Amino acid sequence: MTREMTGAEMVVQALIDQGVEHIFGYPGGAVLPIYDELFQQDKVQHILVRHEQGAGHAAEGYARSTGKVGVALVTSGPGATNMVTPLTDALMDSIPMVCITGQVPTHLIGNDAFQECDTVGITRPCTKHNWLVKRIEDLPRILHEAFRIAETGRPGPVVVDIPKDIQFKSGLYENLKGARQTQYQPRVEGDERAMREAVRLMAGAKKPILYTGGGVINSGPEATRLLRELVELTGFPITSTLMGLGAYPATGKNWLGMLGMHGTYEANLAMHDCDVMVCIGARFDDRITGRTDAFSPNSKKIHIDIDPSSINKNIRVDVPIIGDVARVLAAMVAMWKEAKPVRDAAAHAAWWGEIDRWRAKKCLAYRKNRDVIMPQYAIERLYQLTRKHDTYITTEVGQHQMWAAQYFGFDEPNRWLTSGGLGTMGYGLPAALGVQIAHPDSLVIDIAGDASVQMTIQELSSAVQYEAPIKIFILNNQYMGMVRQWQQLLHGNRLSHSYTEAMPDFVKLAEAYGGVGIRADRPDELDDKIEEMIAVRKPVLFDCRVASLANCFPMIPSGKAHNEMLLGEEVSDDDIGQAIGAEGKMLV
Amino acid sequence: MNAMTTPGQSHSAYFLDDAPKTTERHTLSVLVDNEPGVLARVIGLFSGRGYNIDSLTVSETEHEKHLSRITIVTTGTPMVITQIKNQLDRMVPVHRVIDLTVSGPALERELALIKVRGTGEMRVEALRLAEAFNARVMDATTESFIFEITGKGDKIDQFVTIMVPLGLVEVSRTGVAAIRRGPERT
Numbered sequence: 001m002t003r004e005m006t007g008a009e010m011v012v013q014a015l016i017d018q019g020v021e022h023i024f025g026y027p028g029g030a031v032l033p034i035y036d037e038l039f040q041q042d043k044v045q046h047i048l049v050r051h052e053q054g055a056g057h058a059a060e061g062y063a064r065s066t067g068k069v070g071v072a073l074v075t076s077g078p079g080a081t082n083m084v085t086p087l088t089d090a091l092m093d094s095i096p097m098v099c100i101t102g103q104v105p106t107h108l109i110g111n112d113a114f115q116e117c118d119t120v121g122i123t124r125p126c127t128k129h130n131w132l133v134k135r136i137e138d139l140p141r142i143l144h145e146a147f148r149i150a151e152t153g154r155p156g157p158v159v160v161d162i163p164k165d166i167q168f169k170s171g172l173y174e175n176l177k178g179a180r181q182t183q184y185q186p187r188v189e190g191d192e193r194a195m196r197e198a199v200r201l202m203a204g205a206k207k208p209i210l211y212t213g214g215g216v217i218n219s220g221p222e223a224t225r226l227l228r229e230l231v232e233l234t235g236f237p238i239t240s241t242l243m244g245l246g247a248y249p250a251t252g253k254n255w256l257g258m259l260g261m262h263g264t265y266e267a268n269l270a271m272h273d274c275d276v277m278v279c280i281g282a283r284f285d286d287r288i289t290g291r292t293d294a295f296s297p298n299s300k301k302i303h304i305d306i307d308p309s310s311i312n313k314n315i316r317v318d319v320p321i322i323g324d325v326a327r328v329l330a331a332m333v334a335m336w337k338e339a340k341p342v343r344d345a346a347a348h349a350a351w352w353g354e355i356d357r358w359r360a361k362k363c364l365a366y367r368k369n370r371d372v373i374m375p376q377y378a379i380e381r382l383y384q385l386t387r388k389h390d391t392y393i394t395t396e397v398g399q400h401q402m403w404a405a406q407y408f409g410f411d412e413p414n415r416w417l418t419s420g421g422l423g424t425m426g427y428g429l430p431a432a433l434g435v436q437i438a439h440p441d442s443l444v445i446d447i448a449g450d451a452s453v454q455m456t457i458q459e460l461s462s463a464v465q466y467e468a469p470i471k472i473f474i475l476n477n478q479y480m481g482m483v484r485q486w487q488q489l490l491h492g493n494r495l496s497h498s499y500t501e502a503m504p505d506f507v508k509l510a511e512a513y514g515g516v517g518i519r520a521d522r523p524d525e526l527d528d529k530i531e532e533m534i535a536v537r538k539p540v541l542f543d544c545r546v547a548s549l550a551n552c553f554p555m556i557p558s559g560k561a562h563n564e565m566l567l568g569e570e571v572s573d574d575d576i577g578q579a580i581g582a583e584g585k586m587l588v
Numbered sequence: 589m590n591a592m593t594t595p596g597q598s599h600s601a602y603f604l605d606d607a608p609k610t611t612e613r614h615t616l617s618v619l620v621d622n623e624p625g626v627l628a629r630v631i632g633l634f635s636g637r638g639y640n641i642d643s644l645t646v647s648e649t650e651h652e653k654h655l656s657r658i659t660i661v662t663t664g665t666p667m668v669i670t671q672i673k674n675q676l677d678r679m680v681p682v683h684r685v686i687d688l689t690v691s692g693p694a695l696e697r698e699l700a701l702i703k704v705r706g707t708g709e710m711r712v713e714a715l716r717l718a719e720a721f722n723a724r725v726m727d728a729t730t731e732s733f734i735f736e737i738t739g740k741g742d743k744i745d746q747f748v749t750i751m752v753p754l755g756l757v758e759v760s761r762t763g764v765a766a767i768r769r770g771p772e773r774t
């Protein structure tokens with residue numbers, strides 16, 4: 001059924017028809033007609049941020065924690081350019097997001113008009129797709145297609161740039177939700193022959209491993225369920241990337257911990273020594289492979305991914321399977337059950353024996369301290385004290401992010417939100433806001449660094465406005481710890497500009513914003529303070545003063561192989577200074 | 589103890605890996621929606637990801653369906669060529685990517701306009717060679733010719749090279765257009 005309405009009305013109507021309940025945005029001249037429409041309805045709730053970057057990350061947090069598309073609305077020019085970071089972040093991490101930007105009226109485009117920028121030009125490389133809407137007739141089609149493209153296949157961000165005159169123009173609107181408007185239609189079913197070959201390889205494996213990633217989370221709850229079933233059926237050990245944590249429970253018996261640069265010893269050595277690797281929705285990122293020429297040299301590799309361009313990009317695989325994780329796993333689980341393969345029990349026992357010896361190294365052990373809060377200890381306590389709660393964790397970027405990944409256990413998907421691909425400092429706080437808006441009664445914690453948190457601290461004000469009781473747990477080491485660590489590793493411990501001389505008083509800052517500030521200095525007060533934080537029904541800035549020079553281990557130095565790992569307990573400052581060779585220094 | 593089990597090789601960095609890589613030249617035919625920005629998207633992909641463009645041509649080929657064909661000649665290792673095809677294929681306005689270098693026999697043609705300036709013997713020689721290459725004279729003055737030549741790229745390269753000593757002034761080339769041989773659609 002079609003109805004006549006203005007472009008601005010169409011935007012709001014399309015959001016309603018798409019089932020959008022919350023959007024994150026910031027007004028300006030070029031989106032005023034849309035804001036006026038928002039004002040006159042109550043189906044879509046608009047969350048006003050303090051900076052457009054915050055809107056983008058909040059939409060990402062909303063999306064990742066719900067599995068739905070996140071929506072942001074910003075004005076032309078500076079509003080749009082402020083969205084570039086979250087768009088790039090969402091593209092790198094495969095987060096579905098629709099961003100609507102206002103644009104100067106069509107007749108002024110190209111004139112260097114006030115607050116004009118080439119939004120589609122600027123965002124072309126950081127979106128899955130984008131549109132400049134030049135005719136009102138195209139608007140309904142583009143709005144609905146934007147949602148379909150953001151969420152189908154490999155999810156990602158899209159931008160719809162709408163000139164102001166188009167927002168005022170009248171046209172016919174039709175609800176086109178789900179109707180395909182372009183030929184874009186990614187393949188979701190795996191190839192039968194490839195899947196059989198994969199099952200055959202897995203059945204014959206002596207040293208198998210499952211290497212899973214963000215694609216399992218993207219695929220949804222069914223993928224998680226099937227993954228767990230597959231582990232149960234096969235008995236294979238399983239590791240995951242940073243992006244896939246929670247798909248298989250950290251408390252599960254086959255769990256090896258995260259892999260990669262800061263992954264566990266057992267996960268990385270099992271990856272290196274395995275004979276069959278099953279990569280499920282992960283993309284062989286350089287944080288995982290290290291030296292590609294020394295990456296898991298003796299294994300047959302199976303790769304399940306919905307995006308053909310992820311396959312054979314960095315690592316050549318033997319059995320590529322293009323499809324959606326849930327669909328492919330459903331087929332493979334069925335094939336496995338039907339074939340009832342007899343596995344080489346002796347080989348499997350030997351493999352687990354080897355893994356247990358690696359586990360016995362206790363690569364995550366750290367020196368305990370009675371006087372100073374160790375950052376690892378702070379995360380362990382936070383984990384233990386939040387276990388009985390319905391908890392979501394976001395992070396900023398740095399050492400605290402890696403410690404969170406290592407010491408906080410995730411038993412469910414969509415509970416762990418972090419900027420992996422772009423590594424955006426300032427992601428966690430607004431992302432937490434997005435999560436809390438979607439889950440008002442849950443405990444939402446941003447595990448933050450003292451430097452990162454200052455990048456988007458202003459969103460604390462949004463959290464106060466919407467009574468979103470997010471908890472910002474700052475591991476305050478007074479340094480850009482991750483930068484300092486690399487300077488120690490690579491640059492003779494010359495700590496060029498990685499120390500923040502003038503740190504704000506986070507407790508007072510919290511109060512200034514209308515939130516609650518809590519500070520913990522000593523290990524023996526930590527538990528009580530964390531309990532206090534959890535109990536408060538307001539946004540909290542928690543200034544957790546931790547050891548300032550702790551390093552994040554294990555670590556595979558840049559340019560090294562999986563079996564050339566630095567372990568925390570025994571590593572001396574000298575080893576650290578020498579761990580990376582001349583060529584490794586070129587890498588990031 | 590740091591578990592260092594592989595002997596320290598000096599060339600240790602992942603993108604400094606210097607294994608021998610043979611590059612190949614491929615002609616890709618890309619069918620796209622003829623919408624604003626589609627060319628910028630394709631070119632941006634090549635520049636953003638560091639792929640080579642040896643030649644690129646584009647124009648609308650099916651007006652009613654708003655389809656354009658972009659023909660790209662590129663060089664890269666087999667792994668990079670596969671990446672290029674996959675990266676193109678996942679773009680929303682891209683309908684199909686056909687690798688004409690592997691999809692069977694294909695025709696490739698390019699057109700060039702070539703200006704040559706000279707008098708006397710040189711002029712006669714230029715005209716004689718043009719005839720041998722099936723190049724047509726499109727414009728002439730008492731001291732210059734403009735030739736039009738169509739053919740495969742290397743034929744044009746060859747013609748341009750031999751025109752250099754005969755007074756080559758400038759060249760304008762269209763880039764490669766290509767299509768599959770036989771009755772089937774490309």
Ligand SMILES: Cc1cc2nc3c(=O)[nH]c(=O)nc-3n(C[C@H](O)[C@H](O)[C@H](O)COP(=O)(O)OP(=O)(O)OC[C@H]3O[C@@H](n4cnc5c(N)ncnc54)[C@H](O)[C@@H]3O)c2cc1C
Nearest residue numbers: 213214215218241242260261262281283306325420421423
């Ligand atoms: C300081 C820092 C340190 C880091 N250290 C590490 C580290 O030690 N270990 C680590 O793992 N990471 C680390 N990362 C993160 C790293 O940079 C990458 O972001 C991460 O490894 C990529 O995860 P992924 O391979 O699961 O891919 P993602 O980026 O999550 O991509 C998902 C893949 O799945 C595919 N996919 C999506 N949806 C589906 C579907 N429905 N079906 C099938 N396939 C699908 C996509 O096409 C893509 O190939 C670090 C990041 C930072 C900032």
Ligand SMILES: Cc1ncc(C[n+]2csc(CCOP(=O)(O)OP(=O)(O)O)c2C)c(N)n1
Nearest residue numbers: 398399400425449450451452479480481482
């Ligand atoms: C926007 C942005 N700028 C710069 C960087 C580079 N960087 C990575 S980690 C880091 C330091 C983070 O410090 P902090 O937030 O205090 O975390 P810590 O490592 O101390 O836990 C920096 C500057 C980045 N990732 N993002």
Ligand SMILES: [Mg+2]
Nearest residue numbers: 449450479481
């Ligand atoms: Mg810090």
